[in-house]
Amino acid sequence: MTAILRKELADYFTSIRFFVFFALVLLASAAGLWAASQGIRSTNLPEGFIFLGLFTTPGVIPLFNSLPVLIALIIPLIGIALGFDAINSERSGGTLSRILAQPVYRDSVINGKFLAGLVTMTIMIGAMILLISGFGLRMIGVPPTAEEILRLFLYLFLSIVYGAFWMGLAILFSVLLRRVASSLLTSLGIWLFFSIFIFMVAPWIASTVVPVTTESPQVELIRYTELQLMIMRFSPNFLFQEATRAVINPMLVGSLGMVSASQRAYLIPNPLSLGQSMLLIWPHLTGLISLSAICFALSYVLFLRQEIRAT
Numbered sequence: 144m145t146a147i148l149r150k151e152l153a154d155y156f157t158s159i160r161f162f163v164f165f166a167l168v169l170l171a172s173a174a175g176l177w178a179a180s181q182g183i184r185s186t187n188l189p190e191g192f193i194f195l196g197l198f199t200t201p202g203v204i205p206l207f208n209s210l211p212v213l214i215a216l217i218i219p220l221i222g223i224a225l226g227f228d229a230i231n232s233e234r235s236g237g238t239l240s241r242i243l244a245q246p247v248y249r250d251s252v253i254n255g256k257f258l259a260g261l262v263t264m265t266i267m268i269g270a271m272i273l274l275i276s277g278f279g280l281r282m283i284g285v286p287p288t289a290e291e292i293l294r295l296f297l298y299l300f301l302s303i304v305y306g307a308f309w310m311g312l313a314i315l316f317s318v319l320l321r322r323v324a325s326s327l328l329t330s331l332g333i334w335l336f337f338s339i340f341i342f343m344v345a346p347w348i349a350s351t352v353v354p355v356t357t358e359s360p361q362v363e364l365i366r367y368t369e370l371q372l373m374i375m376r377f378s379p380n381f382l383f384q385e386a387t388r389a390v391i392n393p394m395l396v397g398s399l400g401m402v403s404a405s406q407r408a409y410l411i412p413n414p415l416s417l418g419q420s421m422l423l424i425w426p427h428l429t430g431l432i433s434l435s436a437i438c439f440a441l442s443y444v445l446f447l448r449q450e451i452r453a454t
Contacts, residue, residue, distance in 0.1 A: 144248075144250075144251040144254050144255045144258075145255075146247075146255075147247070147251050147252055147254075147255025147256070147259075148255040148258050148259050148262075150255075151255055151256050151259030151260075152259045152262060152263070155225070155259060155260070155263045156263070160224055161263065164220075164221055164224060164267060165267060165270075167217060168217070168267050168268075168270060168271045169274070171210075171213040171214070171217055171271060172210075172270075172271045172274040172275055174213060175198075175210035175213050175271075175275055176197070176210075176274075176275055176278050176279060176282075192288075192291065192393060192414060193283065193285045194276075194279070194280070194283070194285055194286070194287035194288070194291045195287075195291050195294065195295075195391050195392070195393075196283075197210070197275055197276070197279035197282075197283070198210045198211060198275065198295075198298075198391050199211070199391055199392045210271075210275055211384070211387045211388075211391065214268070214271065214302060215380060215383060215384055215387070216338075218264075218268065218302055218305055218306040218309065219305075219306070219309040219334045219338070219380075220334075221264055221267060221268075221306060221309075222260075222264060222306040222307070222308070222309030222310035222312075222313060223309055223310070223312075223313045223327070223330045223331065223334065224313075225260035225263060225264060225310050225313070226256075226257075226260055226309075226310040226311070226312075226313030226314040226317060226330075227313040227316065227317055227323065227326045227327040227330050228317060228323045228326065228327070229253075229256045229257075229260070229313070229314045229317045230253070230256075230314065230317040230318045230446060231317045231318075231320060231321055231322065231323055231326060232317075232323055234321065234451070235321070235322075235323065239252075239451055240451055243451060249446065249447050250443065250447065252446075253314070253318075253442060253443055253446050254443075256314070257310070257311070257314060257439060257442075260310050260314075261303070261306075261307060261310070264303065264306045264307075264310065265303055268299060268302045268303060268306065269299060272295060272298070272299055276295070290417055293417060294390055294391055294393070294417065294420070295391070297390050297420075297421075298387065298390050298391050301383065301386055301387065301390065301424075301428065301431070302383075304428070304431045304432055304435060305379065305383045305431055307435040307439075308379055308431060308434045308435040308438060309330070309334065309379075311435050311438030311439040311442060312330060312333065312438045313326065313327075313330045314438070314439070314442045315438050315439075315441050315442040315445075316329045316330055317442075318442050318445045318446050318449070319445065337378040337379060337380050337381075338378075338380050341374070341375060341377070341378045341381070342375065342378075342381075344374070345371045345374040345375045346371055348370075348371075348374055349367050349368075349370040349371040349374065350367070352370060353366045353367040353370055355367045379430075379431060379434060382427045382430055382431055383427070383431065385424075385427055386423075386424040386427040386428060386431075389415065389420045389423045389424050390420055390424060393414040393415040393416075393420060
């Protein structure tokens with residue numbers, strides 16, 4: 144498997160695809176840092192979490208609202224780009240049968256491809272966070288605390304797991320579909336559904352099950368909101384966004400679930416501790432890890448059972 148891993152890493156790091164996405168990472172880092180610099184000047188950051196303000200302070204342009212918004216948009220694209228042609232491109236080019244003709248196990252091929260994509264994606268996401276941290280440290284002049292560093296490492300781990308799901312999904316379609324274009328379009332279609340359309344479908348389903356009006360009691364409004372949240376949590380994108388808010392924005396009151404305006408008035412705006420944040424995001428993290436494992440396990444089993452012939 145080591146030989147396959149080294150070969151795939153060499154292919155990734157010398158491909159045009161890698162340079163294009165790395166340039167996109169640099170652009171996103173610059174945009175996120177610029178948004179943070181514009182927002183920090185007009186925002187009173189909470190004491191004790193000033194460094195995390197680089198990642199949470201909203202900017203003046205909605206598209207470049209903050210770094211988590213940019214990362215949530217870029218990570219699925221990177222994962223899909225690294226996995227949509229992992230198997231079917233080798234099959235269509237006739238190189239897969241030649242590789243398997245050598246003393247190489249089938250599981251080594253798919254394991255090496257997945258690990259190579261994971262390493263490449265980790266380097267890209269880590270570079271983005273390090274660039275923001277390095278230039279942001281020079282900009283604000285306040286070093287991060289130990290808890291802030293741990294939260295950033297947890298955020299990096301969340302991002303890698305989130306990207307592993309999309310890469311595993313793209314590899315799954317690469318195993319199932321023989322054409323590269325079909326696997327790419329199918330992966331992008333699922334990403335668009337979970338990123339955009341589910342946020343349109345969830346309110347409609349919730350309003351159908353629990354009809355609410357301006358005169359509805361508060362209990363009905365709470366049921367409507369909880370049902371809408373439950374539907375949206377079927378989306379990995381929404382799970383990642385909720386977990387991100389709890390990790391890098393500890394001052395956000397009611398970051399998960401519903402908190403009414405009357406209840407918010409009685410809440411003390413104290414920051415969540417790292418342990419409390421972990422308890423909040425544990426179901427989200429478990430769900431993302433399970434989805435990633437399921438996608439890769441299906442790809443693994445289907446690839447081992449496929450018939451591969453020399454063409």
